Amino acid sequence: MRKILNRQISFFSGEEFNVEPEVGLAEFCDFMISLLLEQLFIEAPAVVIVEAKKENFKGGLGQCIAEMIAAQRFNAKNGKPTTVVLLVATCGHSLSVNDNLKVTKLG
Numbered sequence: 001m002r003k004i005l006n007r008q009i010s011f012f013s014g015e016e017f018n019v020e021p022e023v024g025l026a027e028f029c030d031f032m033i034s035l036l037l038e039q040l041f042i043e044a045p046a047v048v049i050v051e052a053k054k055e056n057f058k059g060g061l062g063q064c065i066a067e068m069i070a071a072q073r074f075n076a077k078n079g080k081p082t083t084v085v086l087l088v089a090t091c092g093h094s095l096s097v098n099d100n101l102k103v104t105k106l107g
Helices: 057-077
Strands: 010-013 016-020 025-028 031-034 046-049 084-088 094-098 103-105
Touching: 016 057, 025 057, 046 057, 057 084, 057 094
Parallel strands: none
Antiparallel strands: 010 031, 016 025, 031 046, 084 094, 094 103
């Protein structure tokens, strides 16, 4: 992906992502993409990629939604707001989280 985008993004794995610890939005992300040339800091807009644990979609759903909300709030706090955050899973599930924290099943 970095090669296709001429290294205009950074890819992180296992990075601490403490957006709002007081409400539980603080943990380590499986993977993250950030719009930054140098892989030193996470910069908005940030995209999180959550790995399903043992192909258990339901079991990892809470963590996934929390990371989606964290990315949405991180981007908004850093001047790159997103109104909708999407989840697409290889098992065929898809969800969206809007800026009012409404979770919607797609398709």
